[in-house]
Every structure is written in structure tokens, then in C-alpha cells.
Amino acid sequence: MSVVVAVRGGWEGHRPVEATDRYVAKLREQGHEVVTSETLDTYLDAELLRRADLIVHCWTMGTATAEQIAGLAAAVRAGTGLGGWHGGLIDSFRASPDYQRITGGQFVHHPAEFVTYDVTPIGSHPVVAGIGPFTVHTERYQVHVDPAIEVHAVTAVDGHAVPVVWTTRFGAGRVFVTTVGHELKDLEVPEHDEIIMRGLSWASR
Template sequence: MADAPRPESVDNAPRRALVVRGGWDGHQPITITDLFLPFLKDQGFTVETSESLDVYEDAELLAATDLIVQCWTMGEITPEQSDGLAASVRAGTGLAGWHGGIVDSFRDDVGYQLLTGGQFLMHPPGFHDHDVHLVPERADHPVLRGLSDFRVHTEQYWLATDPLIDVLATTTFEPDDVRDRAVVMPAVWTRNWGAGRVFVSAVGHKPDDFDVPEVRALTERGLLWASR
């Protein structure tokens, strides 16, 4: 799938990032998003944070935002908030996130799940070592270029995903007492949504997941890829 060019910022103005964080505390939404605020600022973004979903009803703010970074696990979103978020992405605002902060959000909102392209269903108990395999055909994608397969010690997400996502990396679930064969599961993907872009990584339950160089690199690159 070809990557469409992104428009330049008007008059070279700084890009604007909005970090929306909250929901279940187990994913440490403030601590983990704080890991990426210096990076975004170093990349020339002005950064605003919000700990309320009401920001998704502010059409003027969202229209002026180049990138939404969301880390909001579970919780409930109103129809107005969900529609505002989806409309802003369709109009060109990027959306990016990781783990439950983007694919275990607003479980009752099917429209949101269509926007992100995936929904968390389960993970095996606890943390365990597993490999993340980069899709060879996507090796030249800006999110992956120069990276290799890697291993993490964290939760491994089993997901329901949209066939229209562009899968960049996968993880394999081996057969067990429930599954009679190995299953290859998307772990990192992108998608287009109208004029906007969406980046999702299933890795990122805890802060030290991002100490793995490949996890940190592909997440940072994903934020930049998704941005207007």
C-alpha cells in the first residue's frame, strides 16, 4: 500500500500535538505519555495535554491539531465525542497510540473501533517473552526502515482487526489447550481514514516496554507518520 504524501504546515508554522490521556490507571497514561512529550517538542510540535474526552467536542481545536496521541484505556465516550474525533481524522488530523490506550478504549463504541482498525479481546496471563516480526514486504515503510525483529517481555494482545489495515508487524500465538494451531496476529499497523492517518502498536503496557530500542523507535516514527 503506497504512503500518500503529507501536506506541508501552513507558513511553516509549528505542528500541534494533542495528547489525550486517562481511563484505567493500570496503563499509566500520564507516566507513559510523558515519555514522548520531549520527543514531540524536539520534532517541532507544540504540545497540549488533556485529561478529559470533552476535547473531542472542540471542532476548532481539533481542526488546528496535526496529531492526536491517545492513551485512554476502557472508559466511555459519548456519541458527540466519538463523532468529533472521527470527523477530525477524516479531515486530516492524525491519530496514534499504543496498547490498551488505543485498542482497548470505549469498548461499546463500534464507530471508534472502525476508526482504529482493531479491538483488544484478550491476552495470556501476565507478562511473557514473545517475538515481534516485521512484515518483510513493508521493510521500507518509514515506521520500520532499518529495524529488525525483536523480543519483548510484556502482554501479548489478541485482537480483532479490520481487513483494511496495513499490517507492519506481527506476533505469533502458539497452539495451546484452546487453539489447535498457531495464529499470526497483527501487532503494529497503520491505516488511512479519509484524509487522516492512524498508527497503532499493540506493545506498550508498561514504561520499560519502551526501553526496547525497536519499540521506542517504531512508536516515535509512528507518531510522526500519522501526523498531518
């Protein structure tokens, strides 16, 4: 049985508690021990993080201390996985390049209104293998990314392929990211829900 730590908070518009509760329930059904937290001081708890196989981070914007980010970085570098979706993972702590080095990308822009767009999985990585293209109507993130990430799904913006789903590694830790997830309904799209569950499983130690 693995240990999962779900850290949630920040901007309430992304419904961090409700969104993470969706996956906390699924992970518990699979037999995992899940610890939930509404404080970033969780990243100062070295003993808990040593036990953790996976961190689900859902904290939009906000500010973390250098010590909190260092605690998270140390855990992932040592092998604890990290996963999440949308602004809860890649719009956290905008002023912290050290945090962005862990996730491999950072939100930079979305159109003012919701957009209907196609998400196209690519390649045969376990996170997307066998999943076909699907359509969402939500915020469409444009991101700055580390060239070292491995992209597993894209969408077209002005003729360019923009990453939607990717994985990366930070030290010994695996990191899973999807940019979709502004509303709870975005997590309920079957293909996207499956990608998230696979991504969290892949990232786990």
C-alpha cells in the same frame, strides 16, 4: 511546527500520564507544539482539532459519549492523524463500534501472565524500515482487526501471525497502532520506541 494533542486518562494501570509524557517530551524536543488534556471533552473542541496535525490517544477502557467520538471521528476524517499504543488506543470505549472503525482494530484477549515473545517487522513501510526483530516480555495482545489495515509487524500465536503494528486510514486521516505498551519499560525497548516515534510522525498531517 505541527500541533499535537495528547488526550490521556482511563484505567490508571497503563500509566497514561507518564506514558504520554515520554512522547510529549520527545515531540517538544523536535519543535512541535503539544497540548495535553485529561478530558474527553477535548474531542468537542472543534477549533483545537482543526488546528491539530496529530492526536496521541491514551485512554484505556472507559466510556465516551456519542458526541465525543463523533468529534474525534470528524477530526481524523478531515486529516488529523491519530496514534498510540496498547490499551490506550485499542482498548478504549469497548462498547463503541464507531470508535473501533477509526482505529482498525480492537483488543480481545491476552494471557493472564506476561509472555516473552518476538516482534517481527515486515515490509518496507517507513514505520518499520530497517528495524529488525526484537523481543519483549509483557502482555501479548490478540486483536480483532479490519481487513483494510496494513500490518507492519507480527508475532506468532499458536502458529498464526498476529498483528502487532499496523497503520490504516480513516477518511483523509492516517492512524498508527502498536499493541505493545502495557508498562513504561515496553516503551523503552529501543526498536519499539523508534517504531512509535516513526508511527506518530507518519500519522501526523
